[in-house]
Structures are given as structure tokens and as C-alpha cells.
Amino acid sequence: MTQATAIGFTAVLMWALLALFTIGSAPVPPFLLNAICFAIGGTIGLIWTARKGFAVLRGISWKVYAFGTIGLFGYHALYFSAFRLAPSAETGLIAYLWPLFIVLFSGLLPGERLRPLHILGALIAFAGAALIVLGRDPGGENNVAGLVLAFGCALTWAAYSVLSRRLGSVPTESVTIYCLATAALSVVAHLLLEETLWPTGALGWASVLALGLGPVGAAFFTWDIGMKKGDIQFLGVASYAAPLLSTLALVAAGIAPATTTLAIAAVLIAGGAALAASASARKGQA
Structure with missing residues (x-):
């Protein structure tokens, strides 16, 4: 595993804590939470960028900034909207x-070079994720619009991630602007669509801060590095570790029970990642 791939995988590890911290942040509505967290992430980016100088941001095309903002804000807007219309496990699985x-x-x-083992590994890992996601909430309501939006958010994040590879010459500091612009758009969406509810107590504020520092902050910077310079096929399959690790974090916190299904899912996801790693190793030797 290259250094860039390892850095990219840290995003998956941070996203594993997304559910735990989101639960702790209740009752903050989604777009307000988005605004706060991306503002924190953007601030981290500004501090990080300051070491190189802000001139690095001025040399980037507005089209790149528009692309990144559409990717980050578009994904989250579609995701939240999908669950408002179709709050079910099927929606989560499609997303x-x-x-x-x-x-x-x-x-x-x-x-x-995409090998058959990459595809097979991704399908096996997806099966493991399906066991986890479908097992979380067998109820909920579905409608076509919500499921279509969930499919759209999956396409949006995949397109953003893969097209980032084509922007390999653009410095990762650009994600700073993506985050700040997403925060600003999230404020607008919050004011139009939501009631303002702030975190409750020290635990609530600590959860929001943790989200902004990690899963909805630094993770987007490390993911950018992985997508631009790392093994993109391996990172794609390895991303299915996020729902597994997320559930394990909830088990450790006493919020979710440990089940046989979870163990089976772990084997499938680990096996899928191993197949992808094997295919990547062969690609490197070819």
C-alpha cells in the first residue's frame, strides 16, 4: 500500500465515526450540522494552507472550485433529501x-486498469455492507423519488471522487474552498428548510466539534490525496469497511448489539478488500 493510499484510507476510518458522532449531535438538523462541520473543516484547511501561503488558492480555476463544491454540497443535499422522502434501509443501501x-x-x-477481481471484490464487499445496512432498520417508508435521489447521491460522490483523479495537478488545499463554500450553501438550505436547533450540552457540542475535525472535515482532505495519488480501485472497495467499522463503534458504545450478521458482513467486506488488493498487486506487477 502506497503512502497516498494509506492517507486516503484514513478518510474511511474517520467516516466510521460519522454515525456515532451524529447521534451525539442530536437534535441539530442536517443542513445546520453540515454548515457547522464544514465551517470547522474549512478552518482546518485555512490553517493548513497558511503554511504554504494562500497564493496557492488564487492560482486555481473557478471551475475547479465549482466542481468541488457541487461534489460536496450536492452529495449531502441529495443524501438528506433522499432520507426525508424515503427513510428506509433500502435508501441507505442504494446510497x-x-x-x-x-x-x-x-x-x-x-x-x-480495471481487473475482474476488482469488480468481484467490490460486489462481495457490497454484499457485506448490504447485510449491515438492511439489518439496521427493516421498517421505514420507500417512494420512487427518495430512492432516485439516493441513487443520485451515490453517482455524485463516485463521480466527484473519480474525476478528482483528473485534477491531480490541483493542490489538495483547494478542498478548503470546497468546504467553506459548502458551509455557506448549507446555511442557505438550513434557513429555507429547517428549524434552528443547537447541540445540547457539552456532549452535543463535543460531538459536533469531533464531526467537523474528522468525518466532515479532515476526511475530505485525506480522501482527496487518496483519489489523486493512491490506488483508486482498492480505496473504492475498502470504503465498504466504513459501515462495518461504524457499526462496531456503535457496538463499543453500547448503542447497537453485536450479532452473527455483523461477523458475516466483516468476513465479506474483508474478503472483498483482499481480492481488490490482490488485483492491485497484479496490476502493479504487470
Whole structure:
């Protein structure tokens, strides 16, 4: 595993804590939470960028900034809207097609070679994720519009991730502007669509801060590095570790029970990632 791939995988590890911290942040509505967290993430980016100088941000095309903002804000807007219309496990599963799409779309990139084991590994890992997601909430309501939006959010994140590879010459500091612009758009969406509810107590504020520092902050910077310079097929399959690790975090916190289904899912996801790693190793030797 290259250094860039390892850095990219830290985003998956941070996203594993997304559910735990989100639960702790209640009752903050989604777009307000988005605004606060991306503002924190953007501030981290400003501090990080300051070491190189802000001139690095001025040399980037507005089209790149528009692309990144559409990717970050568009994904979250579609995700939240999908669950408002169709709050069910099926919605979550469709939204989690993005790692599989990343693997498939990566084959269209110049210089990338997609092997059958990459696809097989992604499908096996998806099966493991399906066991977890479908097992969380057998109830809930579905409607076509909500499921279509969930599919759209999966396509949006996969397209953002894969197309980031084409922007390999653009410094990762650009994500700072993506985050700040997403925060600003989230404020507008919150004012139009939501009631303002702030975190409750020290635990609530600590959860929001943790989200902004990690899963909805630094994770987007490390993911950018992985997508631009790392093994994109392996990272796509390895992303299915996020729902597994997320559930394990909830088990450790006493929020969710440990089940046999969880163990089976762990084997499937680990096996899928191993197949993808094997295919990547062969690609490197070819």
C-alpha cells in the first residue's frame, strides 16, 4: 500500500465515526450540522494552507472550485433529501453504491486498469455492507423519488471522487474552498428548510466539534490525496469497511448489539478488500 493510499484510507476510518458522532449531535438538523462541520473543516484547511501561503488558492480555476463544491454540497443535499422522502434501509443501501461505482468508473481513467477481481471484490464487499445496512432498520417508508435521489447521491460522490483523479495537478488545499463554500450553501438550505436547533450540552457540542475535525472535515482532505495519488480501485472497495467499522463503534458504545450478521458482513467486506488488493498487486506487477 502506497503512502497516498494509506492517507486516503484514513478518510474511511474517520467516516466510521460519522454515525456515532451524529447521534451525539442530536437534535441539530442536517443542513445546520453540515454548515457547522464544514465551517470547522474549512478552518482546518485555512490553517493548513497558511503554511504554504494562500497564493496557492488564487492560482486555481473557478471551475475547479465549482466542481468541488457541487461534489460536496450536492452529495449531502441529495443524501438528506433522499432520507426525508424515503427513510428506509433500502435508501441507505442504494446510497452506499458509491464505492462500487468508484471501482467501475475508475476503469475509464487514463492509465488505470480495471481487473475482474476488482469488480468481484467490490460486489462481495457490497454484499457485506448490504447485510449491515438492511439489518439496521427493516421498517421505514420507500417512494420512487427518495430512492432516485439516493441513487443520485451515490453517482455524485463516485463521480466527484473519480474525476478528482483528473485534477491531480490541483493542490489538495483547494478542498478548503470546497468546504467553506459548502458551509455557506448549507446555511442557505438550513434557513429555507429547517428549524434552528443547537447541540445540547457539552456532549452535543463535543460531538459536533469531533464531526467537523474528522468525518466532515479532515476526511475530505485525506480522501482527496487518496483519489489523486493512491490506488483508486482498492480505496473504492475498502470504503465498504466504513459501515462495518461504524457499526462496531456503535457496538463499543453500547448503542447497537453485536450479532452473527455483523461477523458475516466483516468476513465479506474483508474478503472483498483482499481480492481488490490482490488485483492491485497484479496490476502493479504487470
